[in-house]
Amino acid sequence: MRIGELAERTAVSERSLRYYEKQGLLYADRTPGGHRDYPESAVDRVVHIQELFAAGLCSAKIVQLLPCMRDKDGGPSEKATPWLVDELTDERARIDRQVADLLRAREVLNEVITAATGTSR
Amino acid sequence: MRIGELAERTAVSERSLRYYEKQGLLYADRTPGGHRDYPESAVDRVVHIQELFAAGLCSAKIVQLLPCMRDKDGGPSEKATPWLVDELTDERARIDRQVADLLRAREVLNEVITAATGTSR
């Protein structure tokens, strides 16, 4: 499929899709004229990438992580190296910390909202 | 107290403290020579600010939110305006979404880690 369709189906801009490719996160065949031609599986892959970006991982981590994830049908095509496991464990700890931060702030917001509205909505 | 002490006690750089002041988040008296002189309460305030930054709120939101928070001893010195309540409600929703994103990614990381180490540690 072409980049325009992929962008629409994943709700990710063409700009970002090209960026992902440059970062090695996404692969596309090329037409004789040089236009990108994505396999159907690219849709899932982009969704995964977005998921990990949303959690604050950087491209460099994601590019290593992706081959170790099991995709929809098959199992993982690679096993994480011990070094990568360390990295991912750190990331997981960071995520835990961030969730804690968010929930603490959420509590504060909630107090202010409740105090102002008088309701516990 | 002087900026150096506040920086040390809050583990926030002097650079950031000056930035907070410029954003209207933090107030300091001045010595005759122009050096900042913080009240004891600044410590708590900086902690609050960090908490909210950690949750992704921007200065503009925090500066409005701060006077509506109850500090350690007293109650809130101001009540949030309806408009602010709307803003904060949006922020709360954003936080909820972000927590969901983080937990989803955490699950993925966990799978990869588990698959590679074989243990559920």
Added chain:
DNA sequence: GTAGAAGCTGACACTGGTGTCAGATTCAAG
């Protein structure tokens, strides 16, 4: 009064994914 530590302001850089624009090329349908 003097030396050294601490503070002041202002400016520039960085991050890293994304928006956007320009100018050229390719694709697909009439």
Added chain:
DNA sequence: CTTGAATCTGACACCAGTGTCAGCTTCTAC
């Protein structure tokens, strides 16, 4: 063949908090 839509590459800008440096002033203790 032609034409308009789609795609290509490359470059520059942005955000917003923080790091860092330069050059000068103030404070503090001797």
